[in-house]
Structure formats: C-alpha cells, structure tokens
Amino acid sequence: MMRKNSRIFSTEDARRQAKRRLPRLIFDFIEGAAGRETGSARNVSQFDNIMLQPRVMADVAQCSLATELMGQSYKVPFGIAPMGMCNLVHPKADTSLADTAKAIGFPVCLSSAASTSIEDMAGMAGSHAWFQLYFGASEEASLAMVDRARVAGYDTLVLTVDVPQVSRRVRDLRNGFTVPFAMTPSAFMDFATHPRWSLSTLAFGAPRPMNFTDSNGVNTFDRGASRSGADWAFLEALRGKWPGKLIVKGVTSATDARRIRSLGADAIYVSNHGGRQLDSVPPAISLLPLIREAVGPDFPLLFDSGIRNGEDIIKALALGADFVMIGRPALFALAAEGAAGLNALLKCFEAEISVVMAQLGVTSISQLGPNVVFDNAAAKGDGLEKTPRAALQLAAKT
Ligand SMILES: Cc1cc2nc3c(=O)[nH]c(=O)nc-3n(C[C@H](O)[C@H](O)[C@H](O)COP(=O)(O)O)c2cc1C
Structure with missing residues (x-):
C-alpha cells in the first residue's frame, strides 16, 4: 500500500529506516563492501571535496532535466544500477523499480543475479528495462542468457567486467550470507527479531536468483563462481552477437576504456562496483574525468559509485558522465517504505538537481x-573561467 507521507527526504533517512527494518544479514549485504570498506566510504566522501561555482542573475525559471544517451531521450539524467536479489529488501522491489522507471521515464538495469527473471522484467518495465550480464558457468551459458534477453525484447545489454572473482566481503562472511539462503541459527534469530520483514517475505516466498534455473527447475546459481571469462575475447564475441546497445560496466582505467571503445562498445560505465570489489580502489568520481579525457568528448559514459543525492548527480555530469546510475540508495528506500519510499527518494533527487542547476545558472543538463x-587554482589566478581540461585535471587530483 502507498504511504501518504513519506519520511524520506534524503538517502540518510532511507538508510536509517532500512537499517531498522531489515534483518542485519540483509542490510549488511547491501551496505557491505570489500575488505575494510574504505573504498566504499571514499566513493562517497570524495564528492564533498568537489565544489560547485554558483552563478547569479541568470534566467533559470525553467530548468529541464531531460537528457539523451545513445540516441535515446530520458526525462531525467539517472537510472537504476544493476543489483542482484533486490526482492530481498522488499517483496515487490523489482515490480516497484519497473513501475517507477516507467512513471518517471528512466532505465532500470536488471542484474543476471536478479530475483526476477529476464522475461518477467521485460514484461513489467518494457523498453525501460536493460539487462546486465555476468559471465556465467561458460561462454555458451552466458551467450544463452544474452539470447534470452534478445528474445525478450531488450535493446541494451550491460556487460559487467569488474568481478573476475567475488571479493571478500567481511560482513557477508561473518553473517554467513549466502544466495539462496542457508537458515543458520543466527539467521533464524535475525529473522525472528525482524518480524515485519520476515512475514512479508514469507508471504511472497523467499526470493531466489531467477535466471539460473535448469530444465529440472533446480537453481544453479553459484555466487562465488569465477566470472573471469568476461575477458577481451569474450567482449569481441559478444559484440559480434549482440545487435543492440552494448555497455561495458566496471571500468576505472583510461587504458581499458580506450580498448573497450576500440572493440565497438556503445558506451562505458565508469564504476568501481560501489567499493564492493577492491578496498583500495580510488574514488570512482576521481577517475571519471580521466576516462572522459581518454575516450573523447562525445563517447557515451555512464557513472555510478557513491551517488547519494541530486547534487552528486550534477557533479558526475559536470565531470564527464552523460548519465548517472543509482545503487544502494534505491535499495535503502525500498526497504524503508517500498514503492512509496523509492518514489520519494527519487523525487528528492529530481528536486535537488533542479534547484542546484538554478544555483549554477544553467537550465539544461547539456x-x-x-x-x-569550482577550480581553486584558477580562482587564485586570473579568475574563475578556465579551460575544461584544467578543471578535469583538478578534479582528478582531488
Ligand atoms: C546489493 C547490491 C547488489 C549488486 N549487484 C550487482 C550486480 O548483480 N551486477 C552489477 O553489475 N553490479 C551490482 N552491484 C553494483 C551496483 O551496480 C553499483 O555499481 C554500486 O551499487 C554503486 O555503488 P553505490 O551503491 O555505493 O552508489 C550491486 C550493488 C549492491 C549494493
């Protein structure tokens, strides 16, 4: 049921409620990251080191958030990042994501490891659904999944390449988190002390990865399996096979970005997986300008890792992204208040983008x-106007 008044005005509000409502095992699965989780924290804190330059007296009565990506128009410059097992946070999470994507007009990327099948998500989200591929048990199995996506009508495929092995996520190891669930005594206690989540999840049936069922109906998903088959040769094979838009996700190196571009990808998705793969990874936002410089001004770039509000989205767009994807905050909002929570948070992001644009004296995303x-070095010199290149280098250094 939709709540009339959401209590969500920021990602932090959503996170606080999610933490109360979810069993710890589930909350930790979402928030947790690799190693000591410093990479994940840096992704977020680095946004604070980037400042924006207000401009005054521009006519900003009408700001448009509409943008284009790979020839497609979107009403807002953001979408939802691929995340496995979303229904763990709320039984209708995937349905809510699909409905909200259609209502607001943005893409939602279904993970290979989703709790909804490729076919069902296509039915729910229509042309708003993208499909994210993890290399599976073999090239044959992976390409079979790609075929399913093509038959189901997807036109955008996202190949994730930054998970050669699933990293060591200490919270998950400590909690004994597995997919599908193993009901350990501590998990049982965790669920028993969060009855609202447990009862609603029970009523809908425990979520499972829905894209890995064999012909006998047996689930074959192995969360710890190596995905290192997603190599350069596979990218070439996939490019030959996939007729639609192909995006490569998890890119943080300018050298890799140039090579991916040369192999015919339609876009690169700059991301360090929210710090879930490598603790010592640099903040994704610091890498974005370097990758923009490497691929040139016109090549489509998507970005995620550390986005927590509309102002962060503006910063990513300013530093080289054409489109920004939202990860953990969407799951926190769904856990907190279901569809109404997701809607409330995304409306906050929209409103923030709009008012920040007004502060900056711009009326369109382009x-x-x-x-x-704000370029501190330029401010000390001959004024605030600067070359784009200087600003990009500054942002990369901060
Ligand atoms: C619970 C969870 C599950 C995820 N599952 C996937 C996945 O299946 N495929 C993928 O490419 N990325 C996955 N990611 C990474 C996100 O797509 C995205 O890169 C990351 O969440 C961005 O960081 P942020 O949430 O801190 O902004 C997952 C992230 C989370 C939090």
Missing part, C-alpha cells in the same frame, strides 16, 4: 561541464 566546478 550545459553542465567543468565550467560549473
């Missing part, structure tokens, strides 16, 4: 560039 980023 006007966002290094020109809106």
